[in-house]
Amino acid sequence: MNKTYDIVIAGAGVIGASCAYQLSKRGNLRIALIDDKRPGNATRASAGGLWAIGESVGLGCGVIFFRMLSSQAKRQAHGAAVAVDSSTPHILPECFFDLALQSNALYPQLHEELIARHGMDFKFERTGLKYVIQDDEDQLYAEHIVRHIPHLQAQIRWLDRQALRQAEPAITEQAHGALEFLCDHQLSPFRLCDAYMEAARQNGVDLYPNTCVSQVLHHGGRIKGVRTEQAGDFHCDTLINAAGAWAAELSEWATGTRLPVNPVKGQIVLTERMPRLLDGCITTSDCYLAQKDNGEILIGSTTEEKGFDVTTTVPEITSLVQGAIRCMPQLAGVNLKRTWAGLRPGSPDELPILGPVDEMPGYFNACGHFRTGMLTSAITGVLLDKVIHNERTPLDLAPFLASRFERVAVPA
Amino acid sequence: MSLRPVIVGGGSAGMAAAIELAGAGVASVLVDEASRLGGVVYRGPLRAGVDLGYLGARYSKALKQLHTDFAACAEHVDVRLGSRVVGGDAQRLMVLDEHEQLQPLDYSHLLLAAGCHERNVPFPGWTLPGVMLLGGLQLQIKSNVVKPLGGTLIAGTGPLLPLVACQLHAAGAKVVGVYEACAFSRIARQSLALMNKPQLFLDGLSMLGYMKLHGIDMHYGWGVVSAQGEAELSGVSVAPYDAHWQADMSRVQRQPAQTLAVGYGFIPRTQLSQQLGLAHGFSDDGYLRADCNVWQQSSLAHIHLAGDMGGIRGGEAAMLTGRIAAVSMLQRRGVLDAEQAIERRERYLGRLAAITRFRSGVERYTARGPAQIELAQPDTVICRCEQVRREAIDVALAQGVEDMASLKMRTRVSMGDCQGRMCVGYCSDRLRAATGRADVGWLRPRFPLEPIPFSAFQHLGTEA
Numbered sequence: 050m051n052k053t054y055d056i057v058i059a060g061a062g063v064i065g066a067s068c069a070y071q072l073s074k075r076g077n078l079r080i081a082l083i084d085d086k087r088p089g090n091a092t093r094a095s096a097g098g099l100w101a102i103g104e105s106v107g108l109g110c111g112v113i114f115f116r117m118l119s120s121q122a123k124r125q126a127h128g129a130a131v132a133v134d135s136s137t138p139h140i141l142p143e144c145f146f147d148l149a150l151q152s153n154a155l156y157p158q159l160h161e162e163l164i165a166r167h168g169m170d171f172k173f174e175r176t177g178l179k180y181v182i183q184d185d186e187d188q189l190y191a192e193h194i195v196r197h198i199p200h201l202q203a204q205i206r207w208l209d210r211q212a213l214r215q216a217e218p219a220i221t222e223q224a225h226g227a228l229e230f231l232c233d234h235q236l237s238p239f240r241l242c243d244a245y246m247e248a249a250r251q252n253g254v255d256l257y258p259n260t261c262v263s264q265v266l267h268h269g270g271r272i273k274g275v276r277t278e279q280a281g282d283f284h285c286d287t288l289i290n291a292a293g294a295w296a297a298e299l300s301e302w303a304t305g306t307r308l309p310v311n312p313v314k315g316q317i318v319l320t321e322r323m324p325r326l327l328d329g330c331i332t333t334s335d336c337y338l339a340q341k342d343n344g345e346i347l348i349g350s351t352t353e354e355k356g357f358d359v360t361t362t363v364p365e366i367t368s369l370v371q372g373a374i375r376c377m378p379q380l381a382g383v384n385l386k387r388t389w390a391g392l393r394p395g396s397p398d399e400l401p402i403l404g405p406v407d408e409m410p411g412y413f414n415a416c417g418h419f420r421t422g423m424l425t426s427a428i429t430g431v432l433l434d435k436v437i438h439n440e441r442t443p444l445d446l447a448p449f450l451a452s453r454f455e456r457v458a459v460p461a
Numbered sequence: 462m463s464l465r466p467v468i469v470g471g472g473s474a475g476m477a478a479a480i481e482l483a484g485a486g487v488a489s490v491l492v493d494e495a496s497r498l499g500g501v502v503y504r505g506p507l508r509a510g511v512d513l514g515y516l517g518a519r520y521s522k523a524l525k526q527l528h529t530d531f532a533a534c535a536e537h538v539d540v541r542l543g544s545r546v547v548g549g550d551a552q553r554l555m556v557l558d559e560h561e562q563l564q565p566l567d568y569s570h571l572l573l574a575a576g577c578h579e580r581n582v583p584f585p586g587w588t589l590p591g592v593m594l595l596g597g598l599q600l601q602i603k604s605n606v607v608k609p610l611g612g613t614l615i616a617g618t619g620p621l622l623p624l625v626a627c628q629l630h631a632a633g634a635k636v637v638g639v640y641e642a643c644a645f646s647r648i649a650r651q652s653l654a655l656m657n658k659p660q661l662f663l664d665g666l667s668m669l670g671y672m673k674l675h676g677i678d679m680h681y682g683w684g685v686v687s688a689q690g691e692a693e694l695s696g697v698s699v700a701p702y703d704a705h706w707q708a709d710m711s712r713v714q715r716q717p718a719q720t721l722a723v724g725y726g727f728i729p730r731t732q733l734s735q736q737l738g739l740a741h742g743f744s745d746d747g748y749l750r751a752d753c754n755v756w757q758q759s760s761l762a763h764i765h766l767a768g769d770m771g772g773i774r775g776g777e778a779a780m781l782t783g784r785i786a787a788v789s790m791l792q793r794r795g796v797l798d799a800e801q802a803i804e805r806r807e808r809y810l811g812r813l814a815a816i817t818r819f820r821s822g823v824e825r826y827t828a829r830g831p832a833q834i835e836l837a838q839p840d841t842v843i844c845r846c847e848q849v850r851r852e853a854i855d856v857a858l859a860q861g862v863e864d865m866a867s868l869k870m871r872t873r874v875s876m877g878d879c880q881g882r883m884c885v886g887y888c889s890d891r892l893r894a895a896t897g898r899a900d901v902g903w904l905r906p907r908f909p910l911e912p913i914p915f916s917a918f919q920h921l922g923t924e925a
């Protein structure tokens with residue numbers, strides 16, 4: 050069973066699917082998209098927030114993460130656990146803002162394009178993201194954020210207590226107000242992935258679901274193909290590693306070097322369907338809340354280093370539930386329908402790992418998207434398509450290359 | 462061994478297990494979401510003073526016997542009614558108690574005896590008010606809550622059909638006809654196997670006699686095709702089924718009816734056994750089932766399965782498997798030695814053997830016909846919770862969707878409150894037919910197994 054392709058993409062989460070879609074538009078490539086449907090796939094678990102500014106400044110999915118980091122830091126410093134360290138909001142580097150904002154700007158057009166050409170609707174909604182301020186510490190945190198992003202003032206709006214009540218009557222009366230990021234929106238995560246994938250299929254990409262890449266084949270010091278457990282060997286000149294939290298393993302087979310990508314578990318809580326209660330997406334210092342297209346309110350999410358474990362655990366679910374009720378009291382009378390967990394592909398500096406590696410021609414990274422892979426999937430597909438074709442990329446890839454890690458000594 | 466064994470499900474299997482444990486002096490905790498013990502067969506009337514004479518003398522005697530035996534050992538059983546297990550792992554269950562609060566319940570030995578649910582068959586009109594599942598209707602008659610108004614048409618397969626027809630009639634309801642999917646000749650071929658339980662066989666014959674006497678027609682080799690009505694059911698279309706349950710659409714007949722009771726079989730519950738991480742396999746009809754051995758032991762040595770969860774064989778068998786599971790737990794706890802345990806087990810297995818032969822006869826003639834899935838039309842709703850129609854599934858299959866998880870993401874089937882209990886069978890059939898593979902994956906149940914209020918968490922701590 051030998052198959053010959055120009056490009057093999059390993060992993061059909063939102064990242065692999067976006068790459069497949071962008072590459073398929075060229076129309077002259079034979080592409081195989083191979084996916085092993087592992088439990089913990091991040092795309093199916095995701096919240097689907099397009100929180101370009103929110104995530105860049107450590108809100109949204111980042112909230113619990115940064116709270117954990119800062120309380121760890123403080124614990125080490127003072128020997129006691131403290132809540133949010135408001136003096137040092139965790140803000141990502143400039144290059145990440147560029148990546149996130151450029152990607153974010155692609156969605157309105159992408160949404161129309163996938164509906165018009167391929168009949169797939171990923172439910173893009175313009176929502177804004179409101180950081181709800183519930184105490185003085187939140188207020189300090191918000192002010193720090195605003196000070197750090199002077200170039201984005203046009204995308205920011207302060208809501209006082211009354212303005213917040215008017216905009217979001219379901220939010221607790223205790224709230225002091227909110228800081229809103231106007232360009233941060235949402236979509237349906239699994240529909241986005243399905244839309245890329247189905248569009249790619251319609252453009253001629255061969256899908257290999259439930260197929261596991263188990264080995265990488267080389268010839269003359271470059272990529273020659275992959276071996277799979279279910280569908281035999283695939284020959285190709287180009288291999289894209291879009292294996293999500295499992296990317297380290299694949300990079301080791303392909304290049305002999307393990308990428309520093311590690312699974313970061315996130316748990317989510319979902320309500321039953323509700324009438325429209327939230328006008329936009331909400332983030333607090335406990336959790337975030339996003340009412341999805343069908344009325345369910347999604348509440349996320351934890352950030353845990355538990356290896357590849359994807360069980361849901363009552364203490365963590367409880368903290369999300371209690372945090373959500375604190376911000377939106379009427380949830381106390383609502384039913385919780387489902388919980389789940391997924392594995393974010395975490396990288397040490399929280400930036401994705403994109404593009405070629407010097408030592409292995411034909412091999413490309415598209416991994417390490419951590420907590421923003423939904424948001425950055427659009428630009429990732431575009432970047433990979435360009436870099437594989439040696440064309441100019443819309444932004445500088447240098448900060449995202451795997452080679453950045455070699456400068457830092459990563460202990461084995 | 463500080464913790465008492467925990468039993469989930471107070472039906473025939475769970476009660477018999479508690480009795481067996483108590484008999485050996487071992488106290489247990491018995492959890493059931495219902496407000497009364499007895500399970501689907503022996504729950505009895507919801508109100509006191511109701512005469513269940515219309516259910517027959519043999520039934521009333523068995524009902525009384527089980528509850529009397531249980532009452533005799535009540536002090537050894539910590540019964541927690543109105544308590545629903547909504548999740549858990551290999552050491553701990555999460556229970557939504559009668560006050561709608563979530564409570565952890567740790568265990569060292571667990572018996573899962575949560576029973577089965579009825580198979581849903583989608584056909585045009587199956588979601589109309591007035592269309593019910595046969596067992597559910599029977600539960601209503603048995604608990605004496607309501608009685609269907611107007612004429613009831615019964616369609617399905619198996620011995621429950623004539624039983625419910627007689628119970629309905631005796632309770633004063635009108636039965637307009639019974640449609641057994643299997644041809645009479647195929648049932649007759651099993652009569653030797655059915656004679657393994659002569660009393661049940663005779664009961665069956667006498668039920669048929671009762672039906673004849675009261676003018677209730679039994680139609681063999683006929684099945685449901687569609688149900689009609691505006692706001693509620695007004696009529697049912699039936700047609701001859703061939704050996705594969707392919708309906709002969711040239712011979713459709715329409716019968717007026719206000720209630721349609723549909724009973725095409727039962728499926729073991731697997732939500733809990735999957736959630737606890739037990740090993741599962743597929744049974745002959747393509748449905749998932751938790752593995753268990755001759756001791757009723759699951760793939761985890763400290764978790765046992767009894768009753769319908771380990772295979773559907775009726776109330777009497779459920780009690781025997783409950784007792785075998787209890788014997789195994791007693792041995793594991795050092796109350797019985799190996800020899801004593803085997804001796805007891807063999808006694809129960811001996812009684813189970815005749816039932817098993819009888820049930821295999823029933824299973825052979827009630828075996829589900831694969832062509833019945835063709836009844837659903839493009840606009841027929843398959844997933845009731847999310848209102849997903851057949852055409853959406855057709856499109857997904859044409860687009861190359863090959864497994865349950867992908868079908869869920871593409872169409873939203875099973876994303877609703879019931880987590881796919883109702884539609885997983887249809888979806889799995891379609892996926893298997895489309896891919897030619899036996900294993901197309903199954904739905905992984907998520908905590909909580911049923912929706913629970915947010916307020917259920919308010920008293921819990923957030924430290925592990």
Ligand SMILES: Cc1cc2nc3c(=O)[nH]c(=O)nc-3n(C[C@H](O)[C@@H](O)[C@H](O)COP(=O)(O)OP(=O)(O)OC[C@H]3O[C@@H](n4cnc5c(N)ncnc54)[C@H](O)[C@@H]3O)c2cc1C
Pocket residue numbers: 469470471472473474475492493494495499500501502503544545546547574575576577578579595596597599600621624727733767768769770773774775776777779
């Ligand atoms: C509606 C119906 C009618 C039936 N009628 C007959 C009949 O007339 N004759 C016959 O021989 N067989 C009948 N059967 C088949 C029947 O299931 C028998 O095989 C047998 O009685 C099963 O006994 P059990 O103890 O395994 O399950 P059950 O008697 O079903 O007991 C299971 C118990 O578990 C409880 N439970 C389930 N899930 C949870 C949870 N998560 N948390 C807490 N409690 C839980 C339920 O409330 C129930 O009381 C019927 C089945 C059904 C579904």
Ligand SMILES: Cc1cc2nc3c(=O)[nH]c(=O)nc-3n(C[C@H](O)[C@H](O)[C@H](O)COP(=O)(O)OP(=O)(O)OC[C@H]3O[C@@H](n4cnc5c(N)ncnc54)[C@H](O)[C@@H]3O)c2cc1C
Pocket residue numbers: 059060061062063064065083084085086087089090091092093094095096097098099100110260261262263291292293294295296299314315316317349350390391392393394415416417418419420421422423424425
């Ligand atoms: C709880 C949670 C909430 C989130 N919320 C958001 C949010 O609001 N906004 C946002 O932008 N991002 C969010 N994220 C992050 C986002 O979901 C991820 O960054 C993104 O899904 C990563 O996509 P991926 O394709 O790299 O990985 P995945 O979706 O995990 O896909 C990787 C795929 O590769 C397959 N694979 C692995 N190894 C092999 C192999 N050897 N052979 C074949 N296939 C293989 C796997 O089976 C898997 O299907 C969230 C994540 C989580 C967990």
